[in-house]
Amino acid sequence: MRLLTILVLLPVTATAEDAVLGRVAAHFDRFGAISRQIWETPELGFHEQKSSALLRDELRANGFTIADAVAGMPTAFTASWGSGKPVVGILGEFDALPALSQKDVPVQEAVVAGAPGHGCGHNLLGSGAALAAVAVKEEMQARGWKGTIRYYGTPAEEGGGGKIYMIHAGLFRDVDVVLTWHPGDSNRVNLHSSLANNGAKFKFYGIASHAAAAPDKGRSALDGALLMLHAVEMLREHVPQETRMHYIISNGGSAPNVVPAFSEVNMVARHPDMTTLDGIWQRILKCAQAGALATETRVEVEQSTNYANTLPNDALSALVGRNMRKAGGYQYTAEERKFAEEIQKSFASAKGLPEPDKVLADASEGSGSASSDVGDVSWNVPTLSFTAATYAPGTAAHTWQAAAQAGTSIGRNGMLVAARTLALSAVDLLQDPNAIDAAKTAFEKRKAGRSWTTHIAAGSAPPVNYRESNSR
Numbered sequence: 001m002r003l004l005t006i007l008v009l010l011p012v013t014a015t016a017e018d019a020v021l022g023r024v025a026a027h028f029d030r031f032g033a034i035s036r037q038i039w040e041t042p043e044l045g046f047h048e049q050k051s052s053a054l055l056r057d058e059l060r061a062n063g064f065t066i067a068d069a070v071a072g073m074p075t076a077f078t079a080s081w082g083s084g085k086p087v088v089g090i091l092g093e094f095d096a097l098p099a100l101s102q103k104d105v106p107v108q109e110a111v112v113a114g115a116p117g118h119g120c121g122h123n124l125l126g127s128g129a130a131l132a133a134v135a136v137k138e139e140m141q142a143r144g145w146k147g148t149i150r151y152y153g154t155p156a157e158e159g160g161g162g163k164i165y166m167i168h169a170g171l172f173r174d175v176d177v178v179l180t181w182h183p184g185d186s187n188r189v190n191l192h193s194s195l196a197n198n199g200a201k202f203k204f205y206g207i208a209s210h211a212a213a214a215p216d217k218g219r220s221a222l223d224g225a226l227l228m229l230h231a232v233e234m235l236r237e238h239v240p241q242e243t244r245m246h247y248i249i250s251n252g253g254s255a256p257n258v259v260p261a262f263s264e265v266n267m268v269a270r271h272p273d274m275t276t277l278d279g280i281w282q283r284i285l286k287c288a289q290a291g292a293l294a295t296e297t298r299v300e301v302e303q304s305t306n307y308a309n310t311l312p313n314d315a316l317s318a319l320v321g322r323n324m325r326k327a328g329g330y331q332y333t334a335e336e337r338k339f340a341e342e343i344q345k346s347f348a349s350a351k352g353l354p355e356p357d358k359v360l361a362d363a364s365e366g367s368g369s370a371s372s373d374v375g376d377v378s379w380n381v382p383t384l385s386f387t388a389a390t391y392a393p394g395t396a397a398h399t400w401q402a403a404a405q406a407g408t409s410i411g412r413n414g415m416l417v418a419a420r421t422l423a424l425s426a427v428d429l430l431q432d433p434n435a436i437d438a439a440k441t442a443f444e445k446r447k448a449g450r451s452w453t454t455h456i457a458a459g460s461a462p463p464v465n466y467r468e469s470n471s472r
């Protein structure tokens with residue numbers, strides 16, 4: 001009887017922070033197994049049926065209310081528990097990348113050559129976020145807290161921009177704060193941003209003709225494309241330093257002896273600031289028009305992805321940083337250390353010793369080098385994204401090395417750091433209205449009167465049949 005009383009009292013006497021960490025630990029094996037299962041069945045953006053269903057069903061089984069196939073995307077969902085304010089959101093992703101199939105070994109070896117693989121670790125991202133959501137829900141339930149914890153199952157981060165359609169559908173309208181994380185080579189919280197990114201396919205239409213017998217009758221669509229790209233190369237010198245412009249000629253014609261009637265350029269431009277990028281983009285459009293004008297061809301522009309830069313949040317960064325220090329890193333087992341060192345040998349230059357026990361939380365700023373639709377969310381709701389050490393130092397995303405580690409216990413250790421940090425942070429936010437107010441004040445300050453814009457029109461249909469990668 002006495003023992004029973006102690007057992008019943010335990011969750012109440014422990015702090016919410018200690019208790020929620022216990023709950024993360026209790027569910028870790030289950031969500032670790034889910035992350036592995038998603039890793040074993042890598043699915044491309046908008047086609048993450050199995051991955052999305054695994055997470056959705058697990059959250060449903062844990063008492064969450066599911067809104068399925070939201071915003072016109074079969075693999076998008078939200079899972080909510082609780083009611084009323086505050087609403088704390090946690091973002092999950094689960095899409096894989098093309099041609100990165102990889103076994104969980106420290107040498108390059110595909111499971112199926114040319115097949116997709118989890119080279120960005122989204123199997124860990126989605127599962128770690130769901131693990132935190134379940135732990136937080138249990139803690140809210142045990143303590144009778146008011147408020148809502150909501151998991152966002154967001155498809156196609158790698159080039160479809162699922163979150164943008166979810167924003168347009170109003171799914172973030174009632175959320176107070178959004179937390180998320182990304183696999184990386186260190187445990188890191190700071191004020192870094194990401195690059196705004198805009199992309200389009202430029203389709204040139206000309207007139208086909210025999211290239212030797214009647215070249216005067218033809219108008220080359222490839223010439224239009226080449227002239228556009230020449231103008232882009234001229235432009236390169238006269239844009240702000242941080243600008244990135246990259247392209248491929250995705251269609252250059254069918255045969256050299258036929259004047260190409262069709263040609264296509266697939267192009268992406270990036271800059272740390274979305275407004276500056278918009279100005280640069282207007283000039284790229286002029287390059288395309290110039291190419292068409294001079295070659296008497298016609299150009300059509302088909303919008304592809306458009307991601308905003310991430311708006312840092314000073315208050316959330318401080319809160320999450322504090323919690324990551326509390327969550328702590330982890331130590332490698334001898335076997336894991338060996339694996340990490342083997343992985344490092346495959347780099348041209350190794351970057352430091354594996355030290356996943358370190359936590360790097362500071363207020364440093366930077367523009368980052370990649371792009372994500374988390375940026376779009378961050379202009380709509382106070383948002384904080386951090387990284388956890390799922391990879392040996394020096395591992396770049398979108399590589400076989402990242403894909404290999406995302407399937408191992410090294411990846412899952414990092415996922416646990418992330419889930420602990422997310423759960424502690426969500427508990428802080430749910431307990432303390434001042435913390436949410438501070439996040440909102442910091443949000444308004446960073447926005448400085450600007451608001452989110454996107455080239456993805458509200459009401460436009462998500463490209464759910466899209467299979468090609470536009471990897472971020």
Ligand SMILES: [Zn+2]
Nearest residue numbers: 120158397472
């Ligand atoms: Zn990626």
Ligand SMILES: [Zn+2]
Nearest residue numbers: 120122157182
């Ligand atoms: Zn990613």
